[in-house]
Every structure is written in structure tokens, then in C-alpha cells.
Amino acid sequence: MWETLANLAAGLAASLEPLNFLMILAGLAIGIVAGALPGITMLNSIVLVLPFTYLMGIVPSLLLMTSIYIGGVFGGSITGILFNIPGDPMNVPTTWEGYQLNKKGQVRLALGMAIMASAIGGFLSALILTFASPPFAKVALTFSTVEYFAVVVLGLASVVVIGQVSVAGALMSLFAGMFLGTVGTEAQYGITRFAFGIKFLETGIDFVTVLIGLFAIGEVLDQLSGSKAGAGGDAAAPSTSRARLPSPRQLWALRGSLVRGLGTGVVIGAIPGAGATVASFVSYGLEKQVSKEPERFGTGVLEGLTASETSVNASTGGAMIPLLTLGIPGSGATAVMMGAFLLHGVQPGPLLFAQSPHEVYTIFVGMLLANLVMIVMGLLAARSFAQLMKVPEPILAAFIITFCFIGAYALRNDMADVWLTMLFGILGFFMRRYNLPIPPLILGVILGPLAEQYFLTSMVSHGNDLTVFLTRPVSAAVLLTSAGLLLWPALKGWLARREAVRV
Amino acid sequence: MSTKVRILGLLAFVGVISASAPPLFPGAALAQEKYPSRPVDFIVTWGTGGGADAMARTIGQHAQPILGVAIPVSNVPGASGNTGLGQLMAAKADGYTIATYIMDTLATIPMGLSKVTVDDLEWVTRTQVADSFFFVKSDSPYKTIQELLQAAKANPGKIRVAATGYGTVDDVTVRFFEKKGIKLTTVPYPKPGERYASTLGGHSEVLYEQAGDVLQYLKAGQLRPVIIFADKRHPAFPDVPASVELGYDIQLPQFRSIVAKKGVPADRVKILADAIRKGMETPAYKKFAGEWYFRPDSHMGPEQFGPWVREQVGILDRYVKEFGLKR
Numbered sequence: 001m002w003e004t005l006a007n008l009a010a011g012l013a014a015s016l017e018p019l020n021f022l023m024i025l026a027g028l029a030i031g032i033v034a035g036a037l038p039g040i041t042m043l044n045s046i047v048l049v050l051p052f053t054y055l056m057g058i059v060p061s062l063l064l065m066t067s068i069y070i071g072g073v074f075g076g077s078i079t080g081i082l083f084n085i086p087g088d089p090m091n092v093p094t095t096w097e098g099y100q101l102n103k104k105g106q107v108r109l110a111l112g113m114a115i116m117a118s119a120i121g122g123f124l125s126a127l128i129l130t131f132a133s134p135p136f137a138k139v140a141l142t143f144s145t146v147e148y149f150a151v152v153v154l155g156l157a158s159v160v161v162i163g164q165v166s167v168a169g170a171l172m173s174l175f176a177g178m179f180l181g182t183v184g185t186e187a188q189y190g191i192t193r194f195a196f197g198i199k200f201l202e203t204g205i206d207f208v209t210v211l212i213g214l215f216a217i218g219e220v221l222d223q224l225s226g227s228k229a230g231a232g233g234d235a236a237a238p239s240t241s242r243a244r245l246p247s248p249r250q251l252w253a254l255r256g257s258l259v260r261g262l263g264t265g266v267v268i269g270a271i272p273g274a275g276a277t278v279a280s281f282v283s284y285g286l287e288k289q290v291s292k293e294p295e296r297f298g299t300g301v302l303e304g305l306t307a308s309e310t311s312v313n314a315s316t317g318g319a320m321i322p323l324l325t326l327g328i329p330g331s332g333a334t335a336v337m338m339g340a341f342l343l344h345g346v347q348p349g350p351l352l353f354a355q356s357p358h359e360v361y362t363i364f365v366g367m368l369l370a371n372l373v374m375i376v377m378g379l380l381a382a383r384s385f386a387q388l389m390k391v392p393e394p395i396l397a398a399f400i401i402t403f404c405f406i407g408a409y410a411l412r413n414d415m416a417d418v419w420l421t422m423l424f425g426i427l428g429f430f431m432r433r434y435n436l437p438i439p440p441l442i443l444g445v446i447l448g449p450l451a452e453q454y455f456l457t458s459m460v461s462h463g464n465d466l467t468v469f470l471t472r473p474v475s476a477a478v479l480l481t482s483a484g485l486l487l488w489p490a491l492k493g494w495l496a497r498r499e500a501v502r503v
Numbered sequence: 504m505s506t507k508v509r510i511l512g513l514l515a516f517v518g519v520i521s522a523s524a525p526p527l528f529p530g531a532a533l534a535q536e537k538y539p540s541r542p543v544d545f546i547v548t549w550g551t552g553g554g555a556d557a558m559a560r561t562i563g564q565h566a567q568p569i570l571g572v573a574i575p576v577s578n579v580p581g582a583s584g585n586t587g588l589g590q591l592m593a594a595k596a597d598g599y600t601i602a603t604y605i606m607d608t609l610a611t612i613p614m615g616l617s618k619v620t621v622d623d624l625e626w627v628t629r630t631q632v633a634d635s636f637f638f639v640k641s642d643s644p645y646k647t648i649q650e651l652l653q654a655a656k657a658n659p660g661k662i663r664v665a666a667t668g669y670g671t672v673d674d675v676t677v678r679f680f681e682k683k684g685i686k687l688t689t690v691p692y693p694k695p696g697e698r699y700a701s702t703l704g705g706h707s708e709v710l711y712e713q714a715g716d717v718l719q720y721l722k723a724g725q726l727r728p729v730i731i732f733a734d735k736r737h738p739a740f741p742d743v744p745a746s747v748e749l750g751y752d753i754q755l756p757q758f759r760s761i762v763a764k765k766g767v768p769a770d771r772v773k774i775l776a777d778a779i780r781k782g783m784e785t786p787a788y789k790k791f792a793g794e795w796y797f798r799p800d801s802h803m804g805p806e807q808f809g810p811w812v813r814e815q816v817g818i819l820d821r822y823v824k825e826f827g828l829k830r
Contacts, residue, residue, distance in 0.1 A: 047551060051576065054564050144706035145697075185582050187693055189669055190616060199589070203581045272697055326703065327719050328696035329552060335696070339552035343560055345791060349719030412579065413590075461663055461690050461706060 008130070011361035015063065015369055020362070023060045024370050027067025028377045034068070035075020036087045036385060038216035038400065039407020041208060042072025043332045050336060058344040059359050063366040065340060066320070069333045070370050073276050073312045074118040074378060078385050081110045085216045085400065089207070089446060090276040090315075092215075092439050093162070093284035093308035100300035107386075111243035113302060114309045115378035116251065120258055121310035122371035125266045125317025129324075130364040136318075137325040140270050145461065146468055149454035150478035151271055152447050155278035157482035158285030159443045161489060162297070170440045173431070177444020178451075180205050187449070188456050200416035207445045208411055212404045213421040214438050218428020220397045225429075243382040245375070250302075257287055257303045261310030268311070269318025272330035276315040277446060281439075283311035285485060317367065324348055324360060538598060538771050542573040546602040548587030550580040553695060554716060555603045558631055558759045561791055566782035570774075583671070584608035588619045596766035598775060601627065604762040606755065607671055609812065613820040614670050614828060625763040625772050626812055628779045629803035632758045633713040633796060634737060635676070636728040637664070638720075640705060648730040648744060651709070652685050659686035665698045665707035666691055670828055672755040673711040675819070676732060678826040679753045702726065713757050714740070715795030732756070739796060755819070756798075760808065776805050 014020060027049075034045035046068050053061035076087030080095030081102055094114060101110035128136070160170045183194045184204025195201040251258070264283035269275060287307040288297045297304050322328040327349030329335040341348045346356060353360055388396060408421040431438055462468040470476045545563050549555040556578060563574040579587035587602055594600035604624070611617040637648065645651040655662040666673030668691040677689045690707055692698040699717065702710040703725055710717070710726065714737075720726040731737055732754045734747040746753055761779060763772065782788060783802055792801070803811060822828075 047578070050551065050560075054560070141700060141704035144701060144704060187668075188691055190582070203586050272694075272700060322696075322700070326700065328700050330696065335550065335552040337552075338696075339556055339560070342552070342557045343564075345794065347719045350723035350725060351719050457690060457692065460688065461701075463660070 007357050007361040008365060011365035014362040015366040020060050020063050023064040024067045024366055024373060027064040028071040028370060028374055031068035031071025032075040032377060032381045035072040036079045037403050038085050038087050038212050039403040041088050046333050046336045053340055058346055059362050061340050062363050065337050066367050067370045070122050070316050073316060077114045077309055078382050082385055085219050089211055089442055090280045090312045093280050094305055096298055097301050097305040104300050108242060108244040111382045112245040113305055115375055116246050117306045117309040118313040119371050119375045121262050121265055122313035122316055123368060124262050125314040126367040126371060128266055129317040129320050133321050133325045136270055136321045140322055143271060145454040145457040146472050146475045149458055150475040152451045154478050154482045155281050155447055157485045158282045159440045161485050162285045162288055170437050173437050174440035174444045177441035178448030181445045181448030187453050200414055206411050209408050209417050209420045210424050210445045211442055212407055213424025214428035216400055216404050217425025218432060220400050221429040222432045224397055243379050254306045257306040258310050260286055261307040262314045265311030265314025266318040269315030270321045275331040276312050279311040279315040280308040284308040324352055538774060539570055539572045542575055544600045545574050545576045546587045546590055547576055547578045548584035548603050551578050555605050555759055559603050562779060562782050565785045565788050566778045569781045570778040583611045585617050591764055592619060596764040598767045598771035601761055601763050605759045606757045609815060610672050610819055612816055613823040621813055621816055623765050625765055625767050626808040627761045627763055627772055627805055628776050629758055629760040629808045632756050632798040632801045633715055634731050634733045634756050635711060635713055637730045638710040638712060638726045638728050641724050641727050651729060655685045655687050660688045663688045663690045663707040664709040664711055665701045666711045668693055675822050676753055772805055
């Protein structure tokens with residue numbers, strides 16, 4: 001214990017060194033801006049800074065990357081709340097409540113709450129990372145693809161029940177997304193599906209083209225064509241758009257949502273494959289189920305926003321656990337960090353704590369600090385982005401579309417991705433017009449291939465025995481929860497009808 | 504700060520992002536220009552954080568000052584490296600675009616999964632050769648390779664081997680044992696992390712991997728090697744029997760290399776190869792290579808590398824036909 005504290009004190013001193021602290025600030029700024037811009041994901045920006053870390057030591061490199069990670073998973077909620085355009089898929093649930101609050105004129109509260117929830121979730125998860133990594137890692141290792149599959153199914157199930165429209169609509173959208181996810185070369189046997197001999201389809205549809213097409217371009221088209229009275233520009237008067245942090249009393253009232261978001265985020269973050277996106281959807285779904293007034297969700301409920309935003313940032317600490325203790329990156333961002341470790345001749349894994357305690361504890365303290373500094377950076381960024389609301393709508397729309405095309409082109413330096421993005425934009429427009437929910441589609445694209453791969457791997461690994469999903473306790477529990485989530489609305493309706501008959 | 508300034512700031516950010524992407528219009532080719540006079544794009548045909556990525560970025564970093572121009576790396580993963588190769592083939596054969604090429608990609612040629620043949624490329628330099636092993640968890644009941652193979656014989660298909668995928672060299676090795684009457688099950692995990700987690704967590708009995716990739720687990724005593732697929736034992740693992748010595752004549756070492764499109768002028772290939780060789784001779788690179796247990800004779804210049812690759816394709820082709828792996 002004393003040794004840990006001494007290590008932490010040394011880590012604090014090191015992370016406050018000018019270069020290191022500068023990296024935290026720079027990382028947060030890059031992360032928040034990249035996360036907020038619809039065409040540029042947090043992951044893009046981590047990959048882009050990798051070459052800049054060649055000349056730095058391992059500590060500033062990792063501080064820069066973890067700070068981008070921390071800022072990046074939060075950043076997308078700013079544009080989500082302000083313009084209904086989430087910058088990254090994990091910020092979609094935050095957008096549901098956040099944008100509604102914005103429309104109700106409570107944009108300051110929505111932004112402030114998102115910042116605070118992110119910071120609290122991230123800070124506490126970094127604390128868990130600091131003090132409880134080894135036991136967490138031990139549990140994570142007992143999970144196999146059977147459990148990964150179950151968690152992915154939970155993510156898919158939660159997006160169906162949290163939709164505001166019909167379950168049938170959500171399922172249609174989800175299956176359409178899962179279908180799009182099958183396009184391209186399949187990971188297990190290398191078979192090409194639904195490519196029709198078109199070269200760029202053989203490598204699959206990148207989920208980023210779907211994300212920015214459906215959310216950003218679709219939203220812009222919808223707003224420009226003027227169906228909604230409250231288009232992005234006049235959702236709230238700019239003078240009130242400065243974020244306001246929630247009071248301690250407000251936070252205390254939301255303690256349940258914070259704790260549930262934290263738990264979901266850390267656990268799901270620590271499981272390879274799933275990550276922040278699943279964490280945020282599951283925690284939102286969980287919040288809706290435990291709520292006494294689930295019907296109010298989607299109209300600007302603080303609980304929903306708080307839980308999802310807490311879990312998104314809590315997943316950062318969770319995802320760092322298997323990376324640092326086992327050398328196993330569970331997400332795209334941690335895979336790039338793994339690359340940075342290797343470039344500096346350090347292999348993360350079981351010996352890291354013993355061989356490089358100084359570096360490890362500096363990263364821990366750096367993450368704790370970054371989450372605190374993020375409150376300030378988040379407020380500044382929210383203010384800057386809110387200024388954009390003053391920009392006339394057509395000009396803003398032109399900029400958003402430009403960003404989307406740059407982001408799409410940068411994926412593979414291929415114009416085909418830009419055309420795809422446009423197509424998805426048109427699809428998004430019509431889905432809005434016909435009231436088909438969009439989030440299930442994007443989640444289907446992201447999680448469909450994962451579900452397929454983990455299912456097939458489990459089958460190979462267990463001699464094609466389907467019962468393995470129910471004989472392994474954790475998988476059984478998670479799958480039953482998913483089934484419960486799916487059946488609960490129907491069951492509730494049935495119970496209500498029976499009640500009505502009795503009366 | 505005015506709104507205008509803020510928007511300008513955002514624009515500057517876009518500028519930075521787009522400037523760091525590979526140039527859209529590589530200048531018109533000049534036959535007599537000094538080479539290299541502008542950055543050499545390095546396509547990594549695998550994702551960030553993997554072995555090919557580490558090789559490219561480390562060599563790129565050390566060869567940069569020798570070549571005198573920047574070597575920006577971009578990752579284009581997919582289809583066992585063939586997606587990135589597609590980009591290489593789309594570029595000009597002027598020596599300003601190079602790519603990584605590893606054994607796993609070579610294996611896709613005899614499988615009929617690659618459109619890029621051996622003759623489509625300039626084989627600039629072989630940078631790394633690393634032997635593959637079977638590893639088991641340290642508390643595994645199988646103390647030796649013989650015990651492991653005995654158990655596999657007694658329970659066909661019950662021993663699971665975590666591998667990169669079907670039709671890969673990992674899979675070919677497993678099929679080789681099947682031909683000898685020892686049935687193991689290949690479980691494909693394309694992501695290295697999932698492959699290691701499945702073995703450390705006891706969800707796969709065996710891991711097929713190179714030693715450098717799992718060094719941490721070896722040092723921490725979490726994994727132990729039971730066989731090396733080579734003709735002789737490795738000096739760092741004197742107690743681990745070699746496959747050939749046990750009568751299993753299979754050795755498909757992982758190699759990683761740097762290639763260019765066919766048709767790059769010979770003098771430019773030589774300039775590239777020389778810079779890479781000098782980069783590999785730096786102490787920092789040598790330390791990296793030692794830690795990853797690369798064979799000391801890994802380096803192979805353009806003259807020997809091409810013929811060596813053709814020989815490897817021949818060996819793989821034989822196995823693929825023998826095991827009926829071709830699609």
C-alpha cells in the first residue's frame with residue numbers, strides 16, 4: 001500500500017513536468033475536437049499522432065494518447081447535444097436526451113452534465129485501474145468468445161428496447177445494419193459476400209461512412225429541407241449556450257445513474273471487442289429499465305444522459321486494464337497505444353508493473369489528472385462549439401458536409417467511401433422522414449460482424465455445441481438479461497391488458 | 504474571440520489533418536530527378552500495434568535520416584495484407600511508395616486469394632525472420648510436445664490451437680499434424696490480443712506464435728514453448744525440441760519484408776535497400792531485433808530475396824495442394 005502511494009506521488013510529480021502536462025492538455029484538446037467533428041473519429045486522431053511520438057519518451061507519448069482517448073470519447077457529445085450530430089457512435093445515447101434538453105432551452109445544463117458525468121466516470125475508472133487492475137484482469141481472462149458474444153448480444157438487444165418508436169421499426173433498422181455489416185470479406189473463412197465483384201466493397205463498408213452519412217448528412221439534409229421547426233441553428237438562443245456545471249446537489253440526486261454508468265462502463269470496457277459503444281447503449285438501456293418513468297426517456301431526461309456519458313468515459317479506464325496488465329488491447333484506441341509501447345521497446349503485459357513502475361504510475365496519475373483537466377477543457381470546447389450556433393444554417397451545413405467528405409475520403413483515400421457516405425446520407429434523410437430509428441442500424445453495422453465472428457469462433461472452439469452459451473454461467477446470465485430486455489415491453493403490455501380486463 | 508477566429512481555428516485543424524494524409528497528387532514523374540527528393544510513402548498492410556506495424560515504424564524511423572526524406576507510414580489492413588498491396592499496385596512504380604509484405608500474405612498466393620503475384624513486386628529487402636512455436640499455458644498438463652500429441656491422438660480434435668485464421672501458415676502446420684494422424688483443431692483469432700487471451704485464459708490449449716510476440720508471457724512464466732518449427736533448436740530456448748529433429752518436417756518461419764511495385768528502376772531499389780540495411784545496422788534497431796528473437800541472418804537484399812520468396816511459394820504450394828486447402 002505504502003509502495004503504491006509512493007509510486008503515485010512520484011507519478012504525480014512526473015506527470016506535472018512541463019512536457020508531460022503539456023501532452024495532457026494537447027491530448028485533451030485534440031481528442032475533444034476530433035471527437036466532436038463528425039468526420040474525424042477519436043481513433044483517427046490517435047493514429048495520426050502516433051508518428052509524433054517517435055521522438056518522445058514512452059511517458060509523454062502515452063499521456064498524449066490516453067488524453068486523446070479520454071477527450072475523444074467525450075467530444076462527440078458536444079456536437080450531439082448542440083446539433084443532434086454525435087461525433088462518434090458511443091455518443092449516440094447522450095444525444096437522445098441531450099438534444100431534447102437543448103430544444104427545451106436547457107442546453108447549458110445538458111452540456112454541463114455531460115462534462116461532469118464524463119469526468120466523474122473517467123476519474124473513478126482510472127482509480128479502479130490504479131488500485132484494482134490485477135483482480136479485474138484475472139476475471140477478464142476467464143471470459144472467452146462465448147462471453148464476448150453474449151455481451152455483444154446484450155448491446156444489440158438494448159438498442160432495440162431503448163428506441164422511442166416501435167420495436168418492429170427498431171428491429172428492421174437493426175437487421176438492415178447487420179446486413180450491411182456482412183458486406184465484404186468475412187473474417188473467418190475469407191469468403192467475399194455481397195460485393196458483386198466491386199473492388200471497394202470487398203474490403204467491407206466502414207462503419208464511419210454509415211455513421212457520418214446517417215447522422216451528419218442525414219440530419220443536415222433534414223434540417224435544411226425544413227421539416228422540423230427547431231433546426232440546429234435556433235434550438236437555443238446562443239446567449240444561453242455556455243455550459244453550466246451541475247451543482248453538488250444535482251449530482252447527488254443522480255448518484256444512482258452515475259454508479260450504474262460507472263459499473264457498466266468499467267466492466268464492458270475491460271472486455272475485448274465491445275468497448276465504449278456497447279457500454280453506452282447498455283447503460284442507457286439499463287437506466288431506462290430501472291427508471292420509474294421509462295416513458296419519459298427520449299424527452300430530455302438527465303438520468304439517461306448521465307448514465308450513458310459516465311459509462312463512455314468509465315470504459316477508458318476499463319479498456320486500459322487488459323492492455324497494461326495482460327498486454328491485450330481490447331479496442332481500437334488501446335491497440336494503437338500497444339503500438340506506441342512496442343515502438344519504445346516496452347511490452348505491456350504481466351511484467352510491466354514490476355519492470356516499469358515509474359512509467360505505469362505516471363500513466364495512472366496522468367489519466368486521473370486528465371479527467372480533472374477535462375472539466376475545464378470541456379467547458380472551453382463547449383463554449384467554442386456553441387459559437388457555431390450563431391453561424392447561419394446553410395454555411396454551417398456546408399462546413400459539416402465538407403468535414404464529412406474529408407473524413408470519408410481519409411478512411412482509405414478512396415472516393416468510393418465519399419459516394420457511400422452520400423448514399424447513407426440520403427438513406428438517413430428518408431429514415432428520419434419515415435420515422436425509422438437510426439441508432440439500431442449503426443449498432444448493427446458495428447456489432448453484427450463481431451457477433452458473427454465470436455459466435456463462429458465459439459462454435460469451432462466447442463465442437464459446434466450450441467448449449468455452451470447457456471452452460472457457461474456468465475454467458476447464460478448475460479443472454480437471459482438480453483432476452484428479458486427484449487421480452488419485457490411485450491410482457492408489460494400483456495400484464496397491463498390483463499389488468500384492464502380484470503377491472 | 505470572435506466567431507470568425509474560431510471558425511478559422513477549425514479550418515486550421517482540417518488543414519493539419521488533410522496535410523498529414525498522403526498527398527493527393529504525387530508530382531509528375533521526372534525521369535532524371537534526384538531520388539529520393541520527396542517523402543516515400545510506406546504502406547503497412549496490417550493494423551496498428553501488430554508485428555508488421557512495429558517493423559515498418561521502427562525501420563522507417565531509423566532509415567529516414569539515412570534516406571534523407573521522411574517515410575510517413577499509413578496502415579491499410581485487410582484481406583491478409585492484400586488490401587494494402589492493392590494500393591501499392593495502384594501507385595506509380597517510381598520508388599515513392601513501398602509496402603510491408605509478410606509470410607501470411609505470401610500464403611494467400613497458393614490459396615488463390617491474392618491478385619498480386621510474386622512477379623508483380625520488387626522484393627526490396629527481407630528484414631525479419633522469426634521461428635514459430637507451439638506454446639502452452641505454464642500450468643498446462645502437457646509437459647512436452649510428445650504428451651501433447653499423445654493427448655491429441657487419444658482425443659481427436661479436442662486440443663484447440665489458437666491461430667491467426669484458416670488457410671494461414673498456422674493452419675497449414677496444424678493440417679500437417681492431421682496428415683500424420685494427429686487431429687488438432689484450428690481456432691481462428693485474427694486479433695493477436697484475443698489469441699493470447701484465449702490461451703492465457705485456458706480457452707485454447709495451444710498457441711501458435713513467434714517468441715518475440717509473447718515475450719512478456721514467457722518472461723513472466725505464464726506461457727511455455729513445447730516445440731519450435733525449425734531444423735534446429737533456438738539458442739535462446741535450448742530445451743525446446745525442433746520439429747525437424749522430431750521427424751516432423753515442417754517449418755514455415757514468419758518473415759516480414761519491404762516491397763515495391765514491379766518496374767521501379769534498379770538504382771532506386773538499390774538506394775532503398777541500402778538505406779534499409781543501414782537502418783537495420785543501427786544499435787537501436789539491433790536491440791529491437793534481439794528482443795524479438797529474429798534470426799541473426801534475417802537481412803536479405805534484393806538479389807537473394809526474390810529467389811528465396813519464389814522458393815517459399817513453391818513449398819507453400821505443395822502443402823496447399825497436399826492438404827486440399829485451395830479454394
